Structure formats: C-alpha cells, structure tokens
Amino acid sequence: MHPPNFDGRSDPKAVEDWIQDIEEIFRALECTDQQKLWFIAFKLTGEAKRWWNSEKAIREAEGTRMIKVPQFKIITLCTYPIPNEEKKAQKFEEGLNHKIYERVIVQQIHNFSELVHQAMLVEQNLKKGAELQE
Known part of the structure; x- marks a missing residue:
C-alpha cells in the first residue's frame, strides 16, 4: 500500500x-x-x-x-x-454527491463557476436541513 x-x-x-x-x-x-x-x-x-x-x-x-x-x-x-466550460461542468457534476447532483442537474447549468456555486449552496441547505431534523 x-x-x-x-x-x-x-x-x-x-x-x-x-x-x-x-x-x-x-x-x-x-x-x-x-x-x-x-x-x-x-x-x-x-x-x-x-x-x-x-x-x-x-x-x-x-x-x-x-x-x-x-x-x-x-x-x-x-x-x-478541460476543453470548454460545458465539459468542465459535466465532469464536475459526475463527481457530485448523489443528493447534491439530483438537485443541481435539473438546473441545467453549463457554466463551471456557477455550477460549483450552486452545488455549494445545495450542500449548505442539505446540512441545515439535517441539523434541523436532529
């Protein structure tokens, strides 16, 4: 190893x-x-x-x-x-956590920076929701 x-x-x-x-x-x-x-x-x-x-x-x-x-x-x-923004965004989407992915994919974002920003917002909202349920 x-x-x-x-x-x-x-x-x-x-x-x-x-x-x-x-x-x-x-x-x-x-x-x-x-x-x-x-x-x-x-x-x-x-x-x-x-x-x-x-x-x-x-x-x-x-x-x-x-x-x-x-x-x-x-x-x-x-x-x-990665050759262009759309392919870079697609590669990023492929690496997302499933719960984040399913909330971001519906937005059809093709700009990498915007996609990263949206994914971070979704992640924060999921964490807040989990904390409220505890």
Whole structure:
C-alpha cells in the first residue's frame, strides 16, 4: 500500500487513478476524515503541495473549515484543463454527491463557476436541513 506521490501535473486519467489508489487505502485502513487529510497532504509534492499549503493558509485566515476529502477529489479533478466550460461542468457534476447532483442537474447549468456555486449552496441547505431534523 504505497501509492505514488501526486505533483499536480499529471493528466486527468493519472489523477483519477491516483485518487482511486488513495481511496482503496482509506477503505482498507478505515481511516477517519482527519487521517485521510493528513495522508493526502503527505503524498502531495511540487505544484500540488503549493496549492495545498495555499488552500490551508487561506482557510485559516478566513476562519473557514478545512477542505474535506470529497471536496479535495472534486477540486483536484477539476483543476485540469478541460476543453470548454460545458465539459468542465459535466465532469464536475459526475463527481457530485448523489443528493447534491439530483438537485443541481435539473438546473441545467453549463457554466463551471456557477455550477460549483450552486452545488455549494445545495450542500449548505442539505446540512441545515439535517441539523434541523436532529
């Protein structure tokens, strides 16, 4: 169980393979979310490590929560050049949680930034709804 490091410069297929390798390790070891983040950060090098350090610094300065593993996966897959906005948005949709996906897909959003924004709003609303039910 020794996945390669991730430098952030691989092609999209290599990124997907790396994420699948990491997820297999997480399942086998039954890692907590915090352990997953530590392991991912440990396996990042070069451009990816710089991005991670920048992301951490921004979130700490803003007082926002640290990125979670599903967000890391989506962001990582979406940072690679995809020919146009519609294809990039489609790739993002494919990586969404099912509950978020079914609420966002009906909106037929083809702009990547707008789609990310809507997905985040849906996620926040789902969390608020779950908290109210508790």
